[in-house]
Amino acid sequence: MNNLTSTDFGERLKTLIFKMGKNQSSFASSVGVSHTAIGKIVKGETQPRFSLIDSILKAYPEVSRDWLLEGTGEMFINKPTITPTTPEAYLQDYLKRLEERFEKLSEQLTVKDRQIDRLMDLLGKLDDVIEEARIVALWKESQARA
Structure with missing residues (x-):
């Protein structure tokens, strides 16, 4: 996680939220943080805490850890079945x-x-x-x- 920059992670998080068919507020609720915290991470203002990364991976087990942390590989381990909102x-x-x-x-x-x-x-x-x-x-x- 040493190579994790706020901007890169924020962009991946923004992409993930979009691909999951959610907005920042509903995504934040699903992982147990405030929408403000998610907004700051998406904007690259702050780095995510390990507890947030853990919560994301627990709430969305189909998300690739490597992609989320490093941007390598595919976003999803198995393609999720997302119903459009x-x-x-x-x-x-x-x-x-x-x-x-x-x-x-x-x-x-x-x-x-x-x-x-x-x-x-x-x-x-x-x-x-x-x-x-x-x-x-x-x-x-x-x-x-x-």
Whole structure:
């Protein structure tokens, strides 16, 4: 990987994304990184991390490791059967991802609501303790005057 330049890898990645019938965002989702990270690599601004290369090869086992890393040989070990992405299929895929994100956010909100409820209970108890402390302070003050 010493001969790997950002620009060369970025061009190969751009070609791979196109050949897989994806856009940068859907490809990024499929390998578990942000579309921004993929965009920077495609533009040659950054080099890929080994974890990304590993994720690509795991998500797309038909991609040749040698081609991806060095640009040698064929892109695919076995030619993939890629169905062309239609606007409807793209929108269905996008909608599915949005629904998944919404579900995750909904679960996170439920957790946060429980945390807020626990904090509110603690604040209520703290208010009770503060009120008791005031009463004790007033009582001690009145005892000291008497």
